[in-house]
Amino acid sequence: MSRPTSAPLGLAIALALSSPAFAQDTPQATNLDTVIVTGTRAVDRTVLESTAPVDVLSAEDIRKAGVVNGELGSALQALLPSFNFPRQSNSGGADHVRAAQLRGLSPDQVLVLINGKRRHNSALVNTDSKIGKGTTPVDFNAIPVSAIKRIEVLRDGAGALYGSDAVAGVINVILDDAPEGGAIEASFGAHHTDLKPIDRTLTDGQTSYFSAKVGTALSDEGGFLRVGLELKNREATNRAGFDQIPPWEAQTPDNLALAGKRNYSLGDGASKDLNAWFNAEIPFGATSKAYAFGTYNQRDTEGANYFRYPDGEANWTALYPNGYRPISEGENLDVQLVAGARGQWAEWNYDASLDHGRNEFTYRLRDSLNASLGPTSPTRFKTGDFSFAQTVANLDVGRIFVRENDSHSLGFGIEGRHERYETRAGDPASYAAGPYTDRPTGSQAGGGLTPQDEADLSRDVISAYTSLSSTFGEKFSTDIAARYEHYQDFGGELTGKIGARYAFAPAFALRGSISNNFHAPSLSQIGYESTSTGYTAGGQLVQGRLLSVNNPIARALGATDLKPEKSINYSLGFTSQIGSHFDLSLDLFQIDIDDRIALSESITGDALTDFVQQQFGVSGLESAHYFVNAADTRTRGAEFVGNWRQSLGDGELLLTGTWSYAKTELKNVLATPAQLLALDPDYVLFGVEESNTLTDAAPRTRAQFAASWANDDWSLSSRLSRHGSAKRVFDFGDGYVPTQTYQAEWQLDAEVEYRITPQWSVAVGGQNLTDNYPDKSNEDIYYFGNLPYDVLSPIGSNGAYWYGRVRFTF
Template sequence: MNRLPSCFALSALTLAISTPLTVIAEEVTIETEETLVVVGSRANPRSALDSAVPVDVISADALQNSASMNGEIAQLLHSLLPSINFPRQSNSDTADIVRPAQLRGLSPDHTLVLVNGKRRHTTSVLNTGGKTGRGSAPVDLNTIPFSAIKRIEVLRDGAAAQYGSDAIAGVINIVLKDADQGGSISATYGAHVTDFKPTDSSIVDGQTTLITANKGISLDNGFINVSAQYRDRKTTNRAGFDQVPFWEVDAGNPDVVGKVNYKVGDPEEQGFALMVNAEKEISDNISLYGFANHSNRQALGSNFYRYPNDTWSNVAEIYPDGYIPMTDGTTKDDAVVIGIKGSHDWDWDLSANYGRSFFDLNLKDSLNASMGAASPTEFHLGTFDYSQLVINADASKLVNLIGFDATIAVGAEYRTEFYKTTAGDEASYSLGANIAAPGSQGSQGLRPVDTVDVSRNAAAIYADVEVELTSDLLASTALRYEDYSDFGDTFNSKLALKYSLTDFVNLRGAASTGFRAPSLVQNHYQASTSDFGDNGALTTFAIVAPTSELAQAVGAKSLKAETSTNYSLGVVFNSDFGLSATVDAYLIDIKDRISLNQGVYTAPDGTPINELPEAAARPGIQGVQFFTNAIDTRTQGVDVVVDYNVDSLGLSLAYNHNTTEITNGGTSNVEEINTLESAAPKNKLIFTANHSWNGLNSMLRVTRYGETERVFDFGGGYHPQQTFSANVSVDVDVNYQFANGLSIALGANNLLDQYPDLSSDEINYFGNFPYDVIPPIGLNGRYVYSRINYKF
């Protein structure tokens, strides 16, 4: 059970969530006091600068003109907001395809995602291969067409007392377009045009075609708004010259030295997304509403190169020159929300929300070396299917409470979740007759013993009160009780205050408790995977559920919820001459964080994992991993946003400083410590200038990413590490608007073609990975694009 300190005893929040209207002049539209935000309050929406906790508001125009036109919502947020980090994963299994973003340096699943205020379902894929967000199954933001977005509200404060599980770092609320007329169509083409020093080559790759459309349709007392997006991206490759691991030289592979054998970069990807948003008034003060979304995306990601004469992972008769296994994943996302709302004394809203994520995983250009020449080269690895159904009932009313104007809100929620996996081809996991690695190289298929078919349900009730205690003092509280069928119940609360010190200066602060339930995927995911083991060699691990017999045999315990306490304190300055500024400090303590443990090679009595009777159904594995609640952390930082808008000029400066430390010594896993404490940049600064003149709109953005650190554990006490220095990226977008609704634009991300520091010989994997995936500037270099847009 989570409780606030005694001074906040009975409270908690629901407040009009705040706003530093974060930024970037034209990008994060600094929209003045008429800009209202929905997230964070069940009272009437307030302006961004007039709420009690910080909220960033990003308009649709800001997204389109952000100089990040590759069609990825997470990448756009990374470019626009200093508190969001979205590194480019590579050679990371499914994390290449479903990439996680993080808010305030916390885990991707510490951020709750809403669409039109309704909880969005998470992905069915667990991130086990990626560095950032390892072990998480967050929402896949890139399933939503950005042409459907009216604005994005990013609440940077704990909000579990309002919305339930996951809202520890904050909330991202995607508000859909609701126009009943007009529309737009846009086409963008871009590519990476870069000089790649490690191989002394000029490269043009990553060609991306993005086509979007939106149309508003009028109904009698209502609207239908339809949006679509098509995206095709080619692969990038930033591999260096291969110096070849010493054990491969010993195996007889000197002929591949000095060649580019690996593929390191973005996967090839094609995808389509559709969104429909609608509402119709059916009688006085009663409306039906709903929205639906379908997304289908296929991507082809690279794994490590397998050498020609390595009999452990190759069969020379099939691949005499070696091979790169290619992960072929197809993800399908569907969501439908229907509801009815009205007002008669009380404002009320009843809704049903269904979402599903289905992932079909296959492998190309691979083999099962233990089967010899009889091995197939393509494999079906399994399917992952997650769905949720949420029923909500909400009501609010403006009342006079003991002489004070107050909004009272109450509600209930019922959620049921389902998770199912199916096995892969037998050849994708079997151990053949040859003395060689079992299963398909790159990723192994799910064994029958790995498959699961599980469900759970959760019920919640909440109450909030927002009170204007005086004309200058606003108080907001929220209380929430939630009960889960698989781990128990939790009670959370929040209190937020806003005080108008003068007509131009507001003080604001909040204190809350929160929680994140172990996801159904984390609780039950099982698979075999390859990871670094002793001496840096790839080793086969079984990831098993904490409650499985194998995990229990090596000391695992059932998962419990993560719990948090969140404090924030800020000041808002809003002048009448175009200048505004916000400063918000925060502190987040999280107990019992869920993480994937370090590989275990033996049972407590010293028995090797592959000799345990509980491992008999998983032949060929050398280690085992499972999730634990071992770690407590403290995250603290500050967000600063300064905006100046006058006439046709907009200037913005946005800054985030953020640190996380493990407070309980709960792990000795140096890679996990690195992931939590130093892999994300400690600071990020964004300066943006926007100027408009006679239809010509220009944007210049300069982003400074702070230093990051990478640590590896290659076994035997060998822990190479490297600190990567800060990087600066310059982005530009120049757009000319014709009078007939047509506009054309040219732009560039990372115009100066900057790369992070070269990786040291200790961590560049024998020259193959000259740049690491950790530095947030990425490893693809300059990206240039052109765009044509027509509004009608």
């Protein structure tokens, strides 16, 4: 059901505090009447009439909730009850491309659409993160916030409707299509916070955002062109504590002199974005329209890495007399272009389109070195190039049959998809083994991809599908879909879905669905390999490799071909709308997934090193891991959304409450293969660390209450969010398994906006106004004072953020 947004503050604070969404320029009650296009063939279904839960977020909701950097992902976390978008740090690629979760599942188990067309994933594999580890997620922050007309979020399995990946649900971003007018907006904000671990007040993370958009009619028959531009700049934040010097580092005077200093970084890296977009349509013939739309994102980002001490094997004091902290740099180019035509052939509707999306990512390091090259080592490196391209051709036809009080929307379609994934080696110096054989090889904080690591994989996917949405009188409606999808590398799979809704009273209805879904391993999970030099969770410096399952070393360690994930989704819900003031929905769900794909635990130790040296002639390999079908999982949960609308004074009041719960349990966990046990009976292929990634690392619950009030001049809102507890588990070996549960946290956001004239408005507001932080990590986990906060809690570790905004519409 719709997640009508909440607006700005003032009166709202007095009414209660808050939850996601901020005020709109027009009353939000209209959200309930919005005809949805996601999850059904029917052309007249509204949010409350859907057979599965659908949230509808307006442009105003998204624009105001995404004030921090204009980030779409941050806006969705604020607005959606079951969307998680953590801010990760010291997490490799996740510092540059943040992964999102829906219903607690993996980031690659949610399908993203733009105007109903499949969005491509990023090219960078998250291998050092916690949330989203081992996935190449869709980069939500590459989608311009200013381009959005609304977003529809289907919280239900939809593989039969949209194909692979739609296990947790579908997020359909619908672009602005206004044929006239426009807007210019600018905002500036910063974090201002009391950082208790160092007893200081900090102001950092200064963020500036500018957007402009305009539309024009292209013909008298209704064509339009809408274009926009966004510029974003964010300075870094740092919440690191005082260094206590890890005991395994050399206890020399130069190293000990760094005690009590802030040698590490914990927080958001600096970033710069350029976004551009367009959306166009022009009629032709009697009943047809040609359309095209596209998005462009160029983003430069920085990420944090562990500090290297002066007197250590990873340093040369001739280069860094006081030690160094490598900084990763990401150059991210993301493009999508879609063109097509839709219209009518007699009584049939058609939509034919060609969709191409591409992500290119170049990974670099500065303030680093390759210790094996000696004191003449370079300090800047390119460590690799990554690219993923997806081209989709689609033909969809349908028609409506009406008979007395019944209506039926029937559709058929065919789709072809081509995917290609490539990686290219880094600079030779980034992976070279130099003459200093007692020193680690490769650039510190991520050795470069070697020529043997390079991947070039492609595949074709063909599918045919049909669906039927029916309404029988005023009380009963159904959605039925079936899809056959054939992967070049995994064969064919038939998926289906049936959903139904029954209004047993004028104000009350039951809805439910059952579906099976299919998720093929990504090309990156099949073929990605990398060589690295870095620190384990326990702080030890190791040289390791992520091996593809086809690598002979991985095969010798027990790797097998990956299998597709297959799931069954069950959903049962209750909806109610009492008059024009109150509506609610409560949905229960269960998602059973077989052969869940994950990264294995890191296999380390002398047994591994000696085995690889003897069998393959590869020396110095201290750590290895690869992708596995780790376990079957069952996720059970519930989601509640309630809204109250009321005229108050000369304005409109909206109160919104949401609550979500999702718990994942493991079944049939993959046993450690005999090949590993033969090397060392203590080896575990899939153990407590990676099990924690799938089950407890993300909060199981989120709850929010939002209050907003708006009239012609003022827009006031606030939201109070409760982020549930999260659990972190490490395995440092020898039975040492540090564990900490981070308790639930509350976050208060608020905004007040004043319309000076019909065109000009100004706003001030803040997020996390109480300057709340997650629990500090315990002594087992806080890395000797350097990393006082974990990255798991959705509240993040940046503290309070304050901003101002000015907007001009025309």
